[in-house]
Amino acid sequence: MSDKKNNKKNNNKNYDEDYNPRFRKQRKKVCALCSDKNFNLDYKNYDQMKKFVNDKGKILPRRTTGACAKHQRDITIAVKRARHIAILPYTQN
Numbered sequence: 001m002s003d004k005k006n007n008k009k010n011n012n013k014n015y016d017e018d019y020n021p022r023f024r025k026q027r028k029k030v031c032a033l034c035s036d037k038n039f040n041l042d043y044k045n046y047d048q049m050k051k052f053v054n055d056k057g058k059i060l061p062r063r064t065t066g067a068c069a070k071h072q073r074d075i076t077i078a079v080k081r082a083r084h085i086a087i088l089p090y091t092q093n
């Protein structure tokens, strides 16, 4: 019981404004598809599709791609289509 209290005390460190691991300042990513109106998401375009998967072939999350919810859905569908026609791998190793 007393140990628990001590741990809580230790966690209440006063971090500097510039370095707080819990609230790190993040630059808000802008959706690439929203910002560029000429951007045409094409599931047959390998160079475009590979930006949205990691080296294991998994679809990157929104926090990484920076895409809005609407376009992340489009990206997901496009990646899945690309996998189906063997442009992208389902998995690697």
Ligand SMILES: [Zn+2]
Pocket: 031, 032, 033, 034, 035, 067, 068, 069, 070, 071
């Ligand atoms: Zn968007």
